[in-house]
Amino acid sequence: MPRAFVLGGYGLIGAECCRALACAGFDVTAVGRSRAAAAQSGLAVDWLYRDLVQTDAATWRADLAGADVVVNAAGALQDGPRDDLDGVHDRALAALIDALDGSATRVVQISAAGVSPDAPTEFFRSKARGDARLMASALDWVILRPTLVLAPAAYGGTALLRAQAATPLVHLQVFPDAPVQTVALSDLAQAVVTAARGGIPRRRVYDLTEAGSRSFAATTTRMRAWLGLPDWRLSLTLPRPLPRLTGRIADGLGRLGWRSPLRTNALVSLQAGITGDPSAWETAGGAPCRALDETLSAMPATPQDRWFARMYLLLPLAIGVLALFWTASGLIALAQPQRSADVLILRGTAPGLAMAIALAGGVADVALGLAILWRRWARAAALGMIAVAGSYLFGSLAFTPDLWLDPMGPMVKVLPTLPLALIVASLIEPR
Known part of the structure; x- marks a missing residue:
């Protein structure tokens, strides 16, 4: 042979x-x-x-x-x-x-x-x-x-x-x-x-x-x-x-x-x-x-071909939206950490712990927003976004449940990032 x-x-x-x-x-x-x-x-x-x-x-x-x-x-x-x-x-x-x-x-x-x-x-x-x-x-x-x-x-x-x-x-x-x-x-x-x-x-x-x-x-x-x-x-x-x-x-x-x-x-x-x-x-x-x-x-x-053709250009758009959302969110939090900490302090969290949570959250958001732009880390960053967003949601239910009734809907607006990040993590393939 x-x-x-x-x-x-x-x-x-x-x-x-x-x-x-x-x-x-x-x-x-x-x-x-x-x-x-x-x-x-x-x-x-x-x-x-x-x-x-x-x-x-x-x-x-x-x-x-x-x-x-x-x-x-x-x-x-x-x-x-x-x-x-x-x-x-x-x-x-x-x-x-x-x-x-x-x-x-x-x-x-x-x-x-x-x-x-x-x-x-x-x-x-x-x-x-x-x-x-x-x-x-x-x-x-x-x-x-x-x-x-x-x-x-x-x-x-x-x-x-x-x-x-x-x-x-x-x-x-x-x-x-x-x-x-x-x-x-x-x-x-x-x-x-x-x-x-x-x-x-x-x-x-x-x-x-x-x-x-x-x-x-x-x-x-x-x-x-x-x-x-x-x-x-x-x-x-x-x-x-x-x-x-x-x-x-x-x-x-x-x-x-x-x-x-x-x-x-x-x-x-x-x-x-x-x-x-x-x-x-x-x-x-x-x-x-x-x-x-x-x-x-x-x-x-086949339907798979049509799905692929439509999603091919939507994937980079989704990555860009996630990068912008998370990076901007983190930078805003880091620019005025006291305001973020006050949300927790007013609900009984110790000032030192509240500030630490505010700073850590801001740094995590910026890190994930930048990491998803790097091909090697994009999938891990998308999964990280899901984990962090989930912790925000569950943490708010435990410590600040009143935020879910806020007229501006700060917690409700986090929900769409979960499926978007999941879609990105699912579509990125190693080469």
Whole structure:
């Protein structure tokens, strides 16, 4: 049985490649750095835990001894606390090439349509450097460059595409004339199997894409019809400065660990268009990739898809509201702690204890409000908000029950934060 290793095995593309290779008779080992993400992938394959950027050639040489195929499905969109574009796309590949030097192992590199040394984003430039390094080697390699990948699951740009298609009433158009081509994830995975089996000429670069293209506006309209939603009533093209501003904000959030598809690299890539030429792949004997309508017909939308599309943009809104509410509440309490303490003192609490409770509550509120903005701590912060809000509510029942009858409803207004925090904690998934 031929052995295949898939780098980035729990990613959207990597996981599908693992499944397709296993179904094709390969003994598959998936490679990733996170045990938690591997456990959530549901893949029935062996796992090798490695940080691609930190793994040297000697380690790879031992790990990959006897491998018939190595599929590189690892990638990152933009530099951040957890992502190093040059490290993932170039330096890691250099170590891999060094490790496989002199072997008969075939390398199937999953790159991206549009990469070039002078591309407008570091994502494409770093991908191009890695591709060039592989092409200059003596290894047995195939490079596949897919366009926009569509799958039953959604992540990154495809998730954003669904979210934009689900916006209510108004079609908010961003770069509406940008040309877009797509490829079904299953077609990409089968192309990997074909390359791994040696079914196409080696040491060549192939674009994987449908034959035709359409504008981004037409693509989102088609996605809306796929979701089963009614036509928009209005259409509004956003001015160019707004997407640029959004990209910079998303870049800033990227420093806090959020991998937003609205980051500058993604928006610049979309503005330039996402296109490829399938002729080399088809001439080499590869199966033609399905058109967008065929792809969508093969994965009919469900209520879960509509829920996801609607909630995708509501999740960051919910996080922002919680961050603002808790931070502002804490700062107000810390700015005038005596007023907060007086509420307890008037009801029989000792002054020292009342002040301590007021200050501790203010600090806790600010800490939770800021922590939820950091991707690593967001879920824990949401659960902390539930715990703290619950303690406020139960504490008020025990010590200040009259506040529940206050005309301004200070305690009643805390109640909506509980389900909102619970929703955020439930929707945040580790990656």
